[in-house]
Amino acid sequence: MKKFFMFLAVSGLMIVSAQFAAAQENDGAAPAATDTVEAVEATPVSSEPATLAEMTAAQPEIPIHQQLKTRFIEGGAGFMATILACFVLGLALCIERILYLSLSKTNTKKLLNKVEEALKNGGVDAAKEVCRNTRGPVASIFYQGLLRAEQGLEVVEKTVVSYGSVQMSLMEKGLSWIQLFITIAPSLGFLGTVVGMIQAFDAIQAAGDISPNVVAGGMKVALITTVGGLIVAVILQLFYNYILSRIDSLSIEMEDASISLIDILVKNQK
Numbered sequence: 001m002k003k004f005f006m007f008l009a010v011s012g013l014m015i016v017s018a019q020f021a022a023a024q025e026n027d028g029a030a031p032a033a034t035d036t037v038e039a040v041e042a043t044p045v046s047s048e049p050a051t052l053a054e055m056t057a058a059q060p061e062i063p064i065h066q067q068l069k070t071r072f073i074e075g076g077a078g079f080m081a082t083i084l085a086c087f088v089l090g091l092a093l094c095i096e097r098i099l100y101l102s103l104s105k106t107n108t109k110k111l112l113n114k115v116e117e118a119l120k121n122g123g124v125d126a127a128k129e130v131c132r133n134t135r136g137p138v139a140s141i142f143y144q145g146l147l148r149a150e151q152g153l154e155v156v157e158k159t160v161v162s163y164g165s166v167q168m169s170l171m172e173k174g175l176s177w178i179q180l181f182i183t184i185a186p187s188l189g190f191l192g193t194v195v196g197m198i199q200a201f202d203a204i205q206a207a208g209d210i211s212p213n214v215v216a217g218g219m220k221v222a223l224i225t226t227v228g229g230l231i232v233a234v235i236l237q238l239f240y241n242y243i244l245s246r247i248d249s250l251s252i253e254m255e256d257a258s259i260s261l262i263d264i265l266v267k268n269q270k
Contacts, residue, residue, distance in 0.1 A: 141163050
């Protein structure tokens with residue numbers, strides 16, 4: 001529920017800020033257009049046509065953040081703000097999962113050596129203390145298995161398997177939300193495109209003529225939302241696949257370490 005309210009708050013803030021930026025852009029558009037017309041009138045007309053290089057050099061270079069803001073406004077504040085909210089929330093979840101999985105990484109070989117040495121010198125209680133002071137899902141699985149060491153190896157094995165599933169669920173926490181944002185972002189982009197196309201056809205109907213300027217302007221505005229949604233989906237998909245690869249690596253490590261723990265307990269019982 002907190003995530004839902006946070007999503008609504010971020011979306012509302014982005015919509016308001018985008019509308020404010022659009023208002024500022026419209027306020028400054030009229031004087032700029034007047035200055036441009038005056039500059040064109042004052043420029044002497046050359047008898048020779050300007051080359052492409054001269055036309056490109058005459059245009060001022062626009063900063064990248066200004067271009068992004070312009071595209072954001074052109075795409076429509078509502079749809080673009082929602083797509084941006086999906087990107088921000090999805091990226092936050094991805095970073096949180098990456099940090100969690102990075103902290104879950106354990107040197108299993110070193111941990112197994114410590115557990116084996118503790119079992120030889122201090123028994124099960126010493127081994128449990130080693131696992132309690134070690135961070136990561138592997139140490140937690142070892143601790144749960146050692147808690148039931150007195151009940152037999154069969155019980156320990158079942159406990160290790162069951163608690164391994166619990167740790168897998170903890171590592172996969174939040175992935176469904178990331179997948180949701182990956183799916184929603186391009187869908188919102190396509191929805192914005194359809195709405196933009198409808199507005200373009202309304203403009204054509206109002207003008208009573210299929211003007212290239214009207215069609216091109218409507219198409220550009222409509223496709224900006226699709227581009228934004230696809231970019232967000234691609235970025236989040238890359239993070240999502242990276243997180244899945246880290247989870248697969250940790251799960252293999254947990255299974256291998258669990259088998260090694262059972263072997264150590266069997267060896268110490270002989």
